[in-house]
Amino acid sequence: xxxxxxxxxxxxxxxxxxxxxxxxxxxxxxxxxxxxxxxxxxxxxxxxxxxxxxxxxxxxxxxxxxxxxxxxxxxxxxxxxxxxxxxxxxxxxxxxxxxxxxxxxxxxxxxxxxxxxxxxxxxxxxxxxxxxxxxxxxxxxxxxxxxxxxxxxxxxxxxxxxxxxxxxxxxxxxxxxxxxxxxxxxxxxxxxxxxxxxxxxxxxxxxxxxxxxxxxxxxxxxxxxxxxxxxxxxxxxxxxxxxxxxxxxxxxxxxxxxxxxxxxxxxxxxxxxxxxxxxxxxxxxxxxxxxxxxxxxxxxxxxxxxxxxxxxxxxxxxxxxxxxxxxxxxxxxxxxxxxxxxxxxxxxxxxxxxxxxxxxxxxxxxxxxxxxxxxxxxxxxxxxxxxxxxxxxxxxxxxxxxxxxxxxxxxxxxxxxxxxxxxxxxxxxxxxxxxxxxxxxxxxxxxxxxxxxxxxxxxxxxxxxxxxxxxxxxxxxxxxxxxxxxxxxxxxxxxxxxxxxxxxxxxxxxxxxxxxxxxxxxxxxxxxxxxxxxxxxxxxxxxxxxxxxxxxxxxxxxxxxxxxxxxxxxxxxxxxxxxxxxxxxxxxxxxxxxxxxxxxxxxxxxxxxxxxxxxxxxxxxxxxxxxxxxxxxxxxxxxxxxxxxxxxxxxxxxxxxxxxxxxxxxxxxxxxxxxxxxxxxxxxxxxxxxxxxxxxxxxxxxxxxxxxxxxxxxxxxxxxxxxxxxxxxxxxxxxxxxxxxxxxxxxxxxxxxxxxxxxxxxxxxxxxxxxxxxxxx
Numbered sequence: 001x002x003x004x005x006x007x008x009x010x011x012x013x014x015x016x017x018x019x020x021x022x023x024x025x026x027x028x029x030x031x032x033x034x035x036x037x038x039x040x041x042x043x044x045x046x047x048x049x050x051x052x053x054x055x056x057x058x059x060x061x062x063x064x065x066x067x068x069x070x071x072x073x074x075x076x077x078x079x080x081x082x083x084x085x086x087x088x089x090x091x092x093x094x095x096x097x098x099x100x101x102x103x104x105x106x107x108x109x110x111x112x113x114x115x116x117x118x119x120x121x122x123x124x125x126x127x128x129x130x131x132x133x134x135x136x137x138x139x140x141x142x143x144x145x146x147x148x149x150x151x152x153x154x155x156x157x158x159x160x161x162x163x164x165x166x167x168x169x170x171x172x173x174x175x176x177x178x179x180x181x182x183x184x185x186x187x188x189x190x191x192x193x194x195x196x197x198x199x200x201x202x203x204x205x206x207x208x209x210x211x212x213x214x215x216x217x218x219x220x221x222x223x224x225x226x227x228x229x230x231x232x233x234x235x236x237x238x239x240x241x242x243x244x245x246x247x248x249x250x251x252x253x254x255x256x257x258x259x260x261x262x263x264x265x266x267x268x269x270x271x272x273x274x275x276x277x278x279x280x281x282x283x284x285x286x287x288x289x290x291x292x293x294x295x296x297x298x299x300x301x302x303x304x305x306x307x308x309x310x311x312x313x314x315x316x317x318x319x320x321x322x323x324x325x326x327x328x329x330x331x332x333x334x335x336x337x338x339x340x341x342x343x344x345x346x347x348x349x350x351x352x353x354x355x356x357x358x359x360x361x362x363x364x365x366x367x368x369x370x371x372x373x374x375x376x377x378x379x380x381x382x383x384x385x386x387x388x389x390x391x392x393x394x395x396x397x398x399x400x401x402x403x404x405x406x407x408x409x410x411x412x413x414x415x416x417x418x419x420x421x422x423x424x425x426x427x428x429x430x431x432x433x434x435x436x437x438x439x440x441x442x443x444x445x446x447x448x449x450x451x452x453x454x455x456x457x458x459x460x461x462x463x464x465x466x467x468x469x470x471x472x473x474x475x476x477x478x479x480x481x482x483x484x485x486x487x488x489x490x491x492x493x494x495x496x497x498x499x500x501x502x503x504x505x506x507x508x509x510x511x512x513x514x515x516x517x518x519x520x521x522x523x524x525x526x527x528x529x530x531x532x533x534x535x536x537x538x539x540x541x542x543x544x545x546x547x548x549x550x551x552x553x554x555x556x557x558x559x560x561x562x563x564x565x566x567x568x569x570x571x572x573x574x575x576x577x578x579x580x581x582x583x584x585x586x587x588x589x590x591x592x593x594x595x596x597x598x599x600x601x602x603x604x605x606x607x608x609x610x611x612x613x614x615x616x617x618x619x620x621x622x623x624x625x626x627x628x629x630x631x632x633x634x635x636x637x638x639x640x641x642x643x644x645x646x647x648x649x650x651x652x653x654x655x656x657x658x659x660x661x662x663x664x665x666x667x668x669x670x671x672x673x674x675x676x677x678x679x680x681x682x683x684x685x686x687x688x689x690x691x692x693x694x695x696x697x698x699x700x701x702x703x704x705x706x707x708x709x710x711x712x713x714x715x716x717x718x719x720x721x722x723x724x725x726x727x728x729x730x731x732x733x734x735x736x737x738x739x740x741x742x743x744x745x746x747x748x749x750x751x752x753x754x755x756x757x758x759x760x761x762x763x764x765x766x767x768x769x770x771x772x773x774x775x776x777x
Contacts, residue, residue: 002075006109006123007067007094009081013114016286016294017080020116028070030081034060035093037141042149044142050575052142054093064097071098076107078126083110083348084302084506085565089137092129113354114286114296136564139571143167143557143578147548150586154544157620158594159536160642168503169514170541171554175496176488176521177530177538186484192219193480194228196399196427197473198238203462204473207238207399207429214424225477231403232425237469242398248432249389250456252439254306254336255350255382258505259498261301264381266491267446269373270526273490273509277301279374280351289366296354297363298378302506303348306336308385312349316356316386324441330388352382384443391436395461399427399470431461448491487527501555524711525727536598543597545585591620599625599642611637650676657683685716690731691741694758695723700741725757736761 006027008014014029021027035054037043045051056064071077079094081087088108095106107126111118147167155163194209194217209217209228219225256264258277265276280301286294313333320329336350353375360376367375403423434440434456444456464470488496494508503511515521520534530538541549557578563569595601595618604616609629616627618641625642629635653662655675664687665674675683686701693700693715703714703724713729715721727743734742734756742754745762752765 002073004076004078005070005074006078006080007098009087009090010281010285012282012294013285016114016296017111017119019293020119026070026074028067030067030090030094031060031063033057033090033093034064034067034097037145042145044145046146046579049572050142050579052138056097067094068098068100071103071106072100074104077104078109078123079106079129080109080111080122082302083112083300085133085137085140086506088130088133089141092131092134095129111300112348113299114284115354118354132567133565135571136561139564139574140561142571142575146575146579146582150582151541151545153622154586154589154591154594155537155540156622156624157591158540158625159533159598161622161624163533163537164518165537165541165549166511166514167548167557168507168554169511170538170549171502171551172493172497172511173515173520173530173534174538174542174549175493175551176515176528177535179485179488180530180535183484183487188481188483190220191480191482192222192225193217193478194219194225195476195478196232196238197476198429198470199473200462200464200470203460205429205431205459205461207397207427209425210398210428211426212423214426217425222477222479228403228423228425229475229477231423232401233475235401235472237471238399238401238427240397240464240466240468240470241400242396243464243466244396246394247435248392248394250392250438250440251389252330252334252384252387252443253381253445255308255352255385256378257304257306257350258302259304259494259508261351261378262494262505262508263491264377264446265374266489266494266526267448268377271370271374272512272523273494274513275370276374277509279370280378283371283375283378287363287366287371289363297358297375299350299352299354300348301351303350304505305348306350307348308335308350308352308382310335312352312356313386316383319357320383320386324387328387328438328441330386334386336385350382351378353379356383380443384439387439387442388436390434390438390440390456392432392456393435394432394458395430397429397461397464399429401425401427429461430458432456432458433460448489487529489526489528490523493528500551501558502551503554504558522711540594540598544589544594545582547581548585592618595620595625595641609635609637611635653688655681655683656685657681688716689713689729691729691757693717693721693723694739694741696721700725700729700757727755729757730754734759734761735763 003024003026006014006017006021006025007030008017008027009030009032011029011031014027018025018027034057036057037052038055041053043053043055045053077098079091081090081094091106091108098106106129108129109122109126111122144167148164151165152163155165196207196209198205198207209219211217212228219228253260261280262273262276265271266273269276271279280298283297284299284301286296288294310333313335317329317333356379358379360372360379363375364372401424403425440456486492490512493512494505497503497508497511498505515528515534516523518534519531520537521528521530538549547553557574560569560574564571564574599618601618604618604627607616608614609616609631611629612631612635614629614631614635617630619626619628619638624640627639627641629637632638649664651662651664651673653673654660655662655677658675658677658681660675660677660681662673662683662685663676664671665684671687673685673687675681677683686703688699688701691700692698696715696717698715698717698721700713701716702711703718704711712724712726714724718724725743727745730742730744731740732742732754733740737756737759739756739758741757743757744752745755746752753762754765755762
């Protein structure tokens with residue numbers, strides 16, 4: 001008897017689906033892609049409509065044979081790969097591979113969540129493969145192949161053999177490099193502020209100088225600042241001259257899209273984008289929940305939409321009523337909608353729990369720590385989206401100070417010749433208190449440095465009345481300097497990519513991981529810094545292909561792919577419009593000129609060929625750039641360019657492999673210790689920092705995570721010793737426990753400070769002395 005066959009990508013997904021279906025169903029996994037463009041050749045026939053030449057993915061021969069065999073004897077074939085462009089393309093490739101005489105025509109089913117109801121409904125409503133969606137994905141794949149295979153050889157010839165350029169990754173790299181240039185070019189500007197510390201009935205609060213003579217207070221130097229301090233410091237109290245109270249409401253955030261999930265995962269959980277998507281994939285495909293079996297805990301995690309179904313919203317509202325009461329519910333079901341971003345696709349709901357009543361703590365024992373953290377984040381965000389706004393009482397208190405009185409006192413000291421004029425100084429204090437917590441009872445959004453202060457984080461003010469005099473404890477002048485723009489974190493880079501329309505949210509994780517894997521960027525203290533190699537790659541690619549590797553083109557291309565999916569343009573037309581200008585840019589490349597921009601060639605002015613004394617010139621070849629004698633081919637002298645290494649420096653460190661001394665060597669990620677017996681002994685380890693581990697006394701060294709290459713500091717005895725520090729260590733003594741070793745930490749609010757690596761004590765970094773606070777009274 002023939003049986004129905006369901007084909008999915010993942011074995012985990014297959015096991016979960018199998019549980020919901022009658023025993024007659026056969027469920028098999030393709031284990032990802034089954035066909036792709038060949039690795040060794042371009043695989044695209046540019047002359048004949050950009051026709052791709054697909055080949056089986058190496059190692060999939062057995063899987064393909066099993067799928068063909070199962071399809072041959074099946075009563076129905078359902079292809080249930082992921083419900084997005086890439087999943088549609090996999091479905092098409094599977095269908096093309098298993099196509100054979102006598103086998104049933106494949107039908108397409110879409111699972112937006114993996115639950116019993118969703119699986120049965122999808123099979124009952126099986127359709128056909130969306131060829132327009134397949135064409136959109138095929139256009140992206142061919143486009144990326146053309147750029148990668150045609151532009152990368154230019155990097156080999158001008159920078160170094162083995163480098164690669166990606167259509168979207170290079171634009172993301174350009175953003176990181178240009179931000180770094182902004183930081184280097186930034187010149188700090190001095191400015192000052194004045195705070196008055198006031199106190200009523202034991203409650204202290206701050207009022208800041210807001211205006212001078214009705215205009216915004218702008219203080220650029222210490223002299224002007226101290227003039228104002230001296231004019232107001234004689235006051236023992238500030239009189240309330242204006243008082244405004246109002247009620248403000250703060251609405252909950254919409255449920256997660258792929259992008260906002262990655263951003264919040266980075267900010268709240270310190271998860272990289274790749275980790276967030278990997279954990280989310282597991283939650284979507286199914287987790288074993290004891291007697292209940294495998295269950296998909298969240299909806300499909302690759303989505304641009306914040307839309308929520310009426311059923312899911314009502315389920316959440318019913319459960320929230322039982323948890324918090326009806327007063328904590330929004331007035332009606334909040335269904336949300338599209339994200340509002342350009343190039344948004346609205347095929348799926350937002351990322352949400354499949355069952356709102358399945359609380360994180362109820363399933364915690366079945367989840368890994370990473371799964372629990374992410375599921376809790378998704379559950380709370382979704383449930384909060386159906387809750388009532390938070391209500392705040394906000395208060396603004398103004399103190400208008402007549403500077404005439406203070407300046408008269410000052411003139412008594414400096415004499416009648418003073419040019420000081422009376423002024424009016426407005427000090428303002430703002431604060432808020434939570435009147436009704438609403439959704440904040442369950443969820444609070446995370447904020448990075450520089451993102452501003454949330455309404456719920458403002459200071460609380462005491463009850464004051466108009467014309468009331470509030471005692472002043474001290475007047476504090478503060479010196480500041482403008483700061484450069486911050487380096488991108490994973491969260492802020494994802495946000496910027498989405499804002500600019502670069503790539504798709506589903507591709508952000510791979511974009512970021514590729515840049516780190518290629519050593520184009522480093523992730524240090526959770527911020528991206530371009531490596532010298534990354535800066536050179538971006539420089540050469542942007543210089544030669546300014547119309548390709550820019551934000552406008554990359555964002556516009558996403559719009560063109562959307563048109564392919566909508567059926568308003570053909571994928572060949574999109575590629576044809578791209579190929580002409582790109583081919584011209586390729587053909588016009590001046591390799592020797594680009595080498596000059598990628599390398600320091602100043603030595604050519606004085607250095608001569610050691611064979612015949614001829615001048616040396618830079619050339620590009622398939623094995624990388626090199627120097628050649630001008631008399632070539634008569635003179636055959638050549639020398640690789642850009643591979644110069646610092647001479648190895650002997651140290652007193654002993655190789656843990658063979659016992660010989662170790663030397664400092666140079667690698668693509670920086671300096672490291674290598675055995676002096678290389679190549680017979682390949683022992684290596686990181687350079688010690690000079691600080692000892694507070695746990696076992698081993699050397700603290702710099703290490704890199706296996707995923708994403710993130711830098712951190714740990715014990716040389718790792719993994720036997722589990723001590724790690726995410727911030728750079730410095731040899732400073734802790735004032736509490738006297739341990740010699742501290743992490744260098746910094747925030748915009750606090751500035752630079754230290755944290756002891758042993759006891760965790762924190763202390764401020766000594767700074768140049770400024771004008772002391774002025775006590776009043």
